[in-house]
Amino acid sequence: xxxxxxxxxxxxxxxxxxxxxxxxxxxxxxxxxxxxxxxxxxxxxxxxxxxxxxxxxxxxxxxxxxxxxxxxxxxxxxxxxxxxxxxxxxxxxxxxxxxxxxxxxxxxxxxxxxxxxxxxxxxxxxxxxxxxxxxxxxxxxxxxxxxxxxxxxxxxxxxxxxxxxxxxxxxxxxxxxxxxxxxxxxxxxxxxxxxxxxxxxxxxxxxxxxxxxxxxxxxxxxxxxxxxxxxxxxxxxxxxxxxxxxxxxxxxxxxxxxxxxxxxxxxxxxxxxxxxxxxxxxxxxxxxxxxxxxxxxxxxxxxxxxxxxxxxxxxxxxxxxxxxxxxxxxxxxxxxxxxxxxxxxxxxxxx
Amino acid sequence: xxxxxxxxxxxxxxxxxxxxxxxxxxxxxxxxxxxxxxxxxxxxxxxxxxxxxxxxxxxxxxxxxxxxxxxxxxxxxxxxxxxxxxxxxxxxxxxxxxxxxxxxxxxxxxxxxxxxxxxxxxxxxxxxxxxxxxxxxxxxxxxxxxxxxxxxxxxxxxxxxxxxxxxxxxxxxxxxxxxxxxxxxxxxxxxxxxxxxxxxxxxxxxxxxxxxxxxxxxxxxxxxxxxxxxxxxxxxxxxxxxxxxxxxxxxxxxxxxxxxxxxxxxxxxxxxxxxxxxxxxxxxxxxxxxxxxxxxxxxxxxxxxxxxxxxxxxxxxxxxxxxxxxx
Numbered sequence: 001x002x003x004x005x006x007x008x009x010x011x012x013x014x015x016x017x018x019x020x021x022x023x024x025x026x027x028x029x030x031x032x033x034x035x036x037x038x039x040x041x042x043x044x045x046x047x048x049x050x051x052x053x054x055x056x057x058x059x060x061x062x063x064x065x066x067x068x069x070x071x072x073x074x075x076x077x078x079x080x081x082x083x084x085x086x087x088x089x090x091x092x093x094x095x096x097x098x099x100x101x102x103x104x105x106x107x108x109x110x111x112x113x114x115x116x117x118x119x120x121x122x123x124x125x126x127x128x129x130x131x132x133x134x135x136x137x138x139x140x141x142x143x144x145x146x147x148x149x150x151x152x153x154x155x156x157x158x159x160x161x162x163x164x165x166x167x168x169x170x171x172x173x174x175x176x177x178x179x180x181x182x183x184x185x186x187x188x189x190x191x192x193x194x195x196x197x198x199x200x201x202x203x204x205x206x207x208x209x210x211x212x213x214x215x216x217x218x219x220x221x222x223x224x225x226x227x228x229x230x231x232x233x234x235x236x237x238x239x240x241x242x243x244x245x246x247x248x249x250x251x252x253x254x255x256x257x258x259x260x261x262x263x264x265x266x267x268x269x270x271x272x273x274x275x276x277x278x279x280x281x282x283x284x285x286x287x288x289x290x291x292x293x294x295x296x297x298x299x300x301x302x303x304x305x306x307x308x309x310x311x312x313x314x315x316x317x318x319x320x321x322x323x324x325x326x327x328x329x330x331x332x333x334x335x336x337x338x339x340x341x342x343x344x345x346x347x348x349x350x351x
Numbered sequence: 352x353x354x355x356x357x358x359x360x361x362x363x364x365x366x367x368x369x370x371x372x373x374x375x376x377x378x379x380x381x382x383x384x385x386x387x388x389x390x391x392x393x394x395x396x397x398x399x400x401x402x403x404x405x406x407x408x409x410x411x412x413x414x415x416x417x418x419x420x421x422x423x424x425x426x427x428x429x430x431x432x433x434x435x436x437x438x439x440x441x442x443x444x445x446x447x448x449x450x451x452x453x454x455x456x457x458x459x460x461x462x463x464x465x466x467x468x469x470x471x472x473x474x475x476x477x478x479x480x481x482x483x484x485x486x487x488x489x490x491x492x493x494x495x496x497x498x499x500x501x502x503x504x505x506x507x508x509x510x511x512x513x514x515x516x517x518x519x520x521x522x523x524x525x526x527x528x529x530x531x532x533x534x535x536x537x538x539x540x541x542x543x544x545x546x547x548x549x550x551x552x553x554x555x556x557x558x559x560x561x562x563x564x565x566x567x568x569x570x571x572x573x574x575x576x577x578x579x580x581x582x583x584x585x586x587x588x589x590x591x592x593x594x595x596x597x598x599x600x601x602x603x604x605x606x607x608x609x610x611x612x613x614x615x616x617x618x619x620x621x622x623x624x625x626x627x628x629x630x631x632x633x634x635x636x637x638x639x640x641x642x643x644x645x646x647x648x649x650x651x652x653x654x655x656x657x658x659x660x661x662x663x664x665x666x667x668x669x670x671x672x673x674x675x676x677x678x
Binding site: 072076079098099174177197198201202203219223 | 424425428429496499500523526605610611621627630631633635636638
């Protein structure tokens with residue numbers, strides 16, 4: 001009997017305390033000071049270094065505006081924007097039609113900088129750059145070309161003595177925009193890849209080992225004799241990784257660098273739709289590097305709060321003009337002029 | 352305030368209240384309340400966890416049903432999801448880890464509790480407990496830069512040369528592999544087994560040892576035939592604690608296991624574990640079906656843990672009974 005009452009009382013207390021905790025959690029968090037403005041954003045990790053520099057520099061120019069960017073990945077950024085928990089998002093991959101349909105409001109895409117993805121490798125006794133075509137890359141990643149001295153590779157690498165060594169394919173194990181750009185390119189140059197594997201941030205890889213992040217892939221490639229993997233240009237430059245040339249649509253073997261990436265964007269600028277959603281892998285330009293892509297800010301087309309709206313518009317204007325000059329210092333390719341002028345016009349769509 | 356009647360009431364509270372206050376003063380009621388709260392919170396958290404995992408994995412549960420457990424394909428593009436390669440990877444890497452860690456851990460615990468001088472034992476135990484606090488990403492990095500090259504250049508060629516006729520040790524050698532995952536996990540869980548088992552062995556009453564020695568047993572006979580069986584249940588518990596850690600380990604495993612969702616008999620082939628795929632793919636999982644399939648994997652890991660813990664209980668109960676009825 002006594003035990004029963006004590007249990008009842010403790011259960012009651014438990015419930016009361018639980019309710020108290022809930023009430024605490026639901027109370028609104030502290031608002032920023034009235035004369036300062038805080039914008040929250042979340043998304044892609046790839047452009048984080050330059051976004052972080054932009055947001056810091058812009059805050060120095062406009063101390064009243066603070067932009068808090070969480071680099072949680074494109075997928076997370078899109079979901080948070082959908083849920084309305086951030087003011088804008090960022091993604092390495094434009095939203096597809098289905099994703100746009102999932103949004104309750106209209107979202108505008110603003111390309112910010114460009115990135116490229118390139119093949120890095122570890123082949124015994126080879127110090128020269130190895131040439132690849134789209135077709136050979138597809139066959140290597142499908143597991144059809146298994147030796148470095150395969151005739152298909154030897155034919156495009158005359159003068160390079162490729163060894164009789166097994167190829168070990170390395171891909172990203174974490175979902176990433178880098179994988180998307182890589183598989184998007186492979187899908188464009190090969191129908192077989194498109195139907196069997198497809199393009200996405202994570203795919204069902206036919207062969208290979210998975211490494212976590214750029215560092216995981218490059219670590220595996222460095223360690224494993226005969227390995228080939230893919231990393232972002234910025235990562236390859238900073239870590240001085242060896243990487244190969246890739247044949248573009250015009251037939252030239254191009255080594256990825258900032259100029260050849262901007263050239264790729266420029267050569268496809270004419271076909272760019274008004275909403276900027278475009279895949280620029282395998283572009284037509286003669287000097288264009290074929291495996292590259294824009295990274296985007298995702299901005300709601302309608303912003304209720306007038307000060308927030310103006311702040312975002314002003315920031316976009318600054319990012320497209322002054323901000324672009326910071327890109328190359330951080331190994332990002334800047335936007336071509338045509339795209340900048342079209343984006344500046346598109347800012348007026350925010351209202 | 353201060354009116355005589357109230358003052359009188361306060362001076363003579365009703366009996367039940369007085370009893371309650373008395374018990375409060377002794378701390379029983381309060382202690383009861385606080386500990387019950389602590390226990391209840393664990394249950395509430397677990398239930399909420401399962402509930403969230405369950406309702407947030409509706410889409411794939413409806414689409415695949417039980418086939419989710421048996422599917423061998425993980426294709427985010429075609430939205431075809433099966434958990435079997437991940438279940439296999441989780442179970443095999445953890446089993447491998449136990450296979451290596453149990454003899455090492457129990458052996459070390461016996462040495463530390465029975466044979467080593469207390470001062471050395473205490474010092475070593477301190478170091479071992481430090482090991483348990485090292486973040487798993489550090490073990491992963493050590494795995495990539497030290498363990499994997501050693502496995503690739505020395506251990507795997509040796510195994511292939513001597514035991515290569517077994518399907519376990521066939522196929523090309525990459526370094527990163529199920530074997531590497533198991534070894535890294537073993538290194539990570541050994542400290543748990545050592546530190547808990549040592550405490551359990553130290554708690555065996557000294558009379559047990561004295562009786563064995565008195566009957567003419569050698570030191571080792573007393574340890575192996577009396578002390579260790581006496582501490583059997585505690586040692587088992589330490590092993591299952593370690594197993595739970597191994598099943599859920601993410602970072603270190605994903606760095607060395609190769610992250611390839613295929614079922615392969617060879618320990619040299621890459622594999623993938625449930626915790627690793629969730630950590631790898633969660634941030635960029637854009638579609639609802641994809642995201643929910645990952646959440647369902649979380650549910651599968653939870654079920655797997657419950658299943659294995661249940662089995663562990665059975666083993667403990669069985670051994671405890673055998674211990675009681677043993678001559």
